[in-house]
Structures are given as structure tokens and as C-alpha cells.
Amino acid sequence: MKKRFNVLVTRRLHRSALDELEKRCNVLLHTGKIPIPKKNLINKIKDMDGLICHPYDTIDEEVIINAKNLKAISTFSVGFDHIDINFAKSQKIKIGYTPEVLTNATAELTIGLILDVLRRISEGDRIVRNKKWNQIFGAYDYTGTEVAGKTIGIIGMGRIGKEVAKKANGLGMNVIYHNRRPVSKKIEKMLKTKYVSENTLYRKSDIISLHIPYNNDTHHLMNSKIFKKMKKTSFLINTSRGKIINEKQLVVALQKKDIQGAGMDVYESEPIKKDSLLLKLENVVLAPHVGSSTRETRQKMSDITVKNLILALERKKLLYSV
Numbered sequence: 001m002k003k004r005f006n007v008l009v010t011r012r013l014h015r016s017a018l019d020e021l022e023k024r025c026n027v028l029l030h031t032g033k034i035p036i037p038k039k040n041l042i043n044k045i046k047d048m049d050g051l052i053c054h055p056y057d058t059i060d061e062e063v064i065i066n067a068k069n070l071k072a073i074s075t076f077s078v079g080f081d082h083i084d085i086n087f088a089k090s091q092k093i094k095i096g097y098t099p100e101v102l103t104n105a106t107a108e109l110t111i112g113l114i115l116d117v118l119r120r121i122s123e124g125d126r127i128v129r130n131k132k133w134n135q136i137f138g139a140y141d142y143t144g145t146e147v148a149g150k151t152i153g154i155i156g157m158g159r160i161g162k163e164v165a166k167k168a169n170g171l172g173m174n175v176i177y178h179n180r181r182p183v184s185k186k187i188e189k190m191l192k193t194k195y196v197s198e199n200t201l202y203r204k205s206d207i208i209s210l211h212i213p214y215n216n217d218t219h220h221l222m223n224s225k226i227f228k229k230m231k232k233t234s235f236l237i238n239t240s241r242g243k244i245i246n247e248k249q250l251v252v253a254l255q256k257k258d259i260q261g262a263g264m265d266v267y268e269s270e271p272i273k274k275d276s277l278l279l280k281l282e283n284v285v286l287a288p289h290v291g292s293s294t295r296e297t298r299q300k301m302s303d304i305t306v307k308n309l310i311l312a313l314e315r316k317k318l319l320y321s322v
């Protein structure tokens with residue numbers, strides 16, 4: 001008989017995925033406070049062979065050291081900056097993640113934020129709800145910016161960056177990008193895009209959209225120095241990770257009109273701090289980290305997360321391994 005593995009799941013997954021997991025493993029499902037408090041996590045993970053976690057769970061050295069039997073971590077996300085990957089690997093722990101299936105959902109949200117902040121949709125919604133419609137009757141009282149003909153600068157031409165480029169083409173935008181390495185000429189041609197230096201991208205873009213992972217190199221990549229290089233009429237969009245932007249300096253740039261607006265799905269602290277000055281600005285659209293949050297995508301992420309974990313525990317090749 002096959003050995004049953006003990007696994008901890010830090011948040012409820014789709015029922016069908018959990019059923020699949022339960023066929024093969026003894027599952028301890030955390031159903032309380034999200035994210036699971038660290039003390040709880042450390043307590044519960046002690047005898048576990050496997051862990052299914054989410055971006056809000058910090059899986060650092062302290063957690064991993066306490067998990068003496070841990071052989072596999074499977075995260076319900078494409079990002080894995082919440083896991084100490086180097087330390088986990090040094091402990092021979094396999095790590096799975098869920099790229100590809102959330103590419104379209106995240107790219108759609110990116111386009112949604114662009115349209116929202118440029119056309120001032122959420123801002124208008126507040127005007128309507130606050131019964132202030134009569135204040136914007138004049139022909140020029142409430143004008144937005146059209147996306148067609150504008151230049152979008154994509155930082156990070158991975159899966160999501162490419163999908164954003166494709167969708168931006170459909171909206172009649174010019175697409176330029178910066179990446180560690182240029183993508184192939186064939187892909188550039190297909191995506192009607194051109195590789196430019198970082199500085200050129202900052203100077204030329206009407207919209208800058210971030211599609212890079214968070215790490216030491218990308219920490220506060222977007223800061224006051226960069227905002228000063230950007231066009232005063234430009235917009236910044238972030239659906240990757242919050243700490244890539246220095247949020248305090250972004251607030252100042254938005255207040256001083258160094259840039260015109262921002263559309264954000266991710267923040268330096270999540271949930272966003274109650275006293276964040278971003279909450280007071282009209283020229284930003286704030287989504288609650290829902291880039292991958294569609295019914296279609298979350299189901300696929302659940303299935304892959306479970307498959308990755310079982311494959312790793314059975315010492316087989318993962319569908320997607322970090």
C-alpha cells in the first residue's frame with residue numbers, strides 16, 4: 001500500500017482539488033484566520049511531509065527549520081517571493097508553483113486597471129454614488145485619456161508581459177518593453193514590440209506596466225528618481241508585487257503631479273494600511289490583489305497546486321517546479 005503523506009493546507013482550495021489531495025494524503029486544512037498566524041503555522045507544520053501555501057504565508061527559515069519532515073512546498077501562486085527558496089532548496093525541499101494558468105487573468109486585470117485609471121471609471125463611480133454628478137456637467141469637467149495611440153512600456157516580457165502586449169495591440173497602443181534580455185525577433189514581430197533601454201522606456205511611455213518578480217534587485221525599483229524621468233502625463237500600473245514600488249515616493253509623485261495616475265493591484269503591505277495616503281488620492285485605482293482571481297483561473301490553480309504537491313511527495317517530476 002502506498003504511504004499516506006501528511007500535508008498542511010493553509011487555506012481552503014476548490015473542493016475537487018481537496019478531494020484529490022485527500023485520496024493520497026492526510027490533510028490538515030487551516031480554516032481560521034487568513035493568513036495563518038505564524039505561531040499556528042510553526043505548530044502545525046512540525047510533522048508534515050508537504051505544505052500547500054499562498055502568497056500571504058511567509059515561509060521563511062524559521063518555519064522551514066521547524067518542519068523537520070517537510071519534503072515539498074506547493075504554492076497557490078505564480079509568485080514565490082514569500083518562500084525562502086534558497087533555504088528550502090538547501091533542505092532538499094521541492095517547490096511547486098502555478099504559472100501559465102493565471103497569465104490571461106492577470107493580463108486582463110492589467111488592461112482593466114489601465115482603462116479604469118485613464119478613463120477615470122472608478123473615480124466616476126464615486127462621483128455618481130456621492131450624488132455629485134451635477135458638478136461634472138460641463139464638456140471639459142471630467143475628461144479622461146484615450147488609450148489608443150498611446151505608448152505602453154512593459155517592464156518584464158515574461159508570460160504576463162507578453163499577454164499584456166498582445167492585448168495592448170488590440171487596443172491600438174504602441175508597445176515597447178524592457179527585459180533582462182530582449183525576446184526573440186520573431187516574438188517581437190508577433191507582439192509588434194520593440195526592446196528599449198530602461199531609461200528610454202521611462203521617458204517614452206504614456207503607461208508603464210510592471211511584470212517582473214520581486215527580489216533584492218527589484219526592491220523599490222520604481223522610486224522618486226524614476227518618477228521624475230517619467231512623463232508628467234504618464235500612468236504607472238502594477239499587478240506584480242507591491243514592494244517593487246516605493247509607495248511613499250509614489251504618493252508624493254502623484255500629489256506633486258510628477259506622474260498623472262496609477263492603477264494598482266498589489267501593495268507594500270497587504271491588506272493596504274488603513275492610513276495609506278493612496279486611499280486619499282483620486283488619481284489612483286486600487287484593486288485588492290485579485291490579478292489571478294477569476295473562477296476559471298482559481299480552479300486551475302487549485303488543481304495544479306495539488307498535483308504539484310503529490311508529484312513532489314512521490315518524487316516525480318512536478319508540473320511546474322521553481
Ligand code: DGY
Nearest residue numbers: 055076077078079292
Ligand atoms: C500570484 O499568483 O503570485 C498572484 O499574485 C496571485 O496571488
